[in-house]
Amino acid sequence: MLDAAITATGEIFTLSRMAWLFGGVLLGSVIGFIPGIGGRTTLAILLPFIVKMDPASALVLIVGIHAIGNTADTIPAILFGIPGSTSATATVMDGFPMAKKGEAERAMGASFLSSGIGGLIGAFTVLATIPMIRPLILTFGNPEFFMTAILAIVMIGLLTGGAPVKGLIVGGLGLLIGMIGDAPQTGVQRWTFDQLYLSDGISLIPIALGVFAIPELIDMTLGGEGTRIAAAAPITSSSTKWQGVKDVATHWWLLVRSSFIGSWIGILPGIGSSSAIWLAYGHAVQSGKDKENFGKGDVRGVIAPEAANNASDAGDWCLTLAFGIPGSATMSLIMAAMLLLGLTPGPKMLTDHLHLTLVIVWSLVLANLMATGLCFAFTKQLAGITKLPVHYLFPVLIVLIFLAAYQSTADWGDLLALLVFSVIGISMKRLGWPRPPLIVGMVLQRLAETYFFLTTKLYGYTWLKRPIVIMLFGLTVWTIIHAIRRHAKTKARA
């Protein structure tokens, strides 16, 4: 561990790696806070370019892009009530009323500092849990990993909306699409229909771009040619952002609690920051002595979700690195990038590639510091981009998406896949079908199938008697029952 830590420190503190990290933070800040675009799209667009880099530099760049996303997406949420991503929705509740009261910079000051500290607490949580995770992983064999993959798909399928059956169908479909091409164990071609393009399977990049990026871009331009992403809103005097810093110091215990909520939620597969922020916000409301100001511009309503948001990212990383299970759609993209780089997220990241895992932890710490500093310094300038007409952004982004899709295998099939999955993505979004399980299913397919094959070949039916398998199976059943009950309650209320 110590050797790996020294190697990681040596790898991260070089001029080129620091430049990649800062470049990632800068790029993530430029695109990350434009509503509807966010870090997920940035990562999807950059995937083909990242795979040509050396693994450590690529990971540093990915962390840089990803880390600032959850910090920067609060700018439009606070200034204009437009969340930069779903992870900033809770911040709107009190951040926007603060802006309307002339306390925009105070809210941003509190938000950036909470994000930064939350991210640091999350990163150190990851670091602290690595020694505990290693022995845990040693108790995991092929059957346990297979069941964990199934649990993750079930959880993501069930927790992505009020339609659990749809989530499971989409997750299953993602797994099936992932199976197109060579079967990993037998080498037999599956569902290629004599098409050369399908023999290697459909690339994840055009699918991710089609399912996520295109539908969001189309919705961005809904308001007509004069539409601005953000409406004009004055920023109050710069001195008030320091009031936000003081607010964070005053409510430090809430910040710490919210960060731990975020870290814990991030570790659970499929839940992600979108629910961590609401849990933290709910906790802030429940634990607050005076609750009447929540929703009207209470700074605690900004501190809690922002801390949880960035902390959950670190938990997400922990899950992805240690178990090879992405805790969110963004993490599934990052996992895809790692696979393309020749790194298999999972136990080997804690043994063979421990130094790279520690490079990621270091990068998380540094990227959070850079992101906080950058947002503090350039709040006004960054916010200006959201005032550009969306119709100027749209064609440029479409061009980048097409290039990114084509880049993945330089085949016409990628462009066709992009168009087909764009139609599917648009239909899914419009008709209330959850999209993340499709990507998660695709990403987890190879892992799940490999462990399934090894499990059935090595253990026969005896694997079903293993204690952790029984526990994971029970958890899977409980998740399904819980989702069905919650869905029934939602339907009854509707």
Next chain:
Amino acid sequence: MSEKSGNNLDPSFWLSLFFTAVIALLVGTALRLDWDTRLFPWAIGIPALALAVRQLLTDWRGAGAKVEQGEANPSAGVLDIAVDRSIPPEEIFRHTVRTSYWIVTFACGIWFLGFLISIPLFIFFYLIAEAKASKLPALLVAGFTFLFVWGMFDWLMHLAWPEAALFSLLGIKF
């Protein structure tokens, strides 16, 4: 778009039907594969097919709209971007078709003229027609994007561009 009106089927039914057909096709054609190769596809595909058929029947009966009301609950929208239901579905549909037209036109442009020519043309005409931009800013945005794409993908990365149909037809190397 999501509400059932009169005797019309819920639009969600057609997507359910599509997913059911795709899963059924994959499960059915897996029959030709050997046992080891089809084991996992069936282990996943058969339960997925059962759920898809159940969803299809639900949508057939018109319960899809109720399900979607459940999804409108903010706490239920985890891990996905909420759909803006304040805009009439007809308007969203018209806008989607119109924007898709531009995207498909761009794709056809790539096939016919290649990436490097269709990129500035697409940006220029989109800005003129949709953003109602004047010619100079449209030219500037198109020009800068072209320079960025050419500089990064052609000059720096030497990306192998797909052969354009027009130049193949004319026998010109571009």
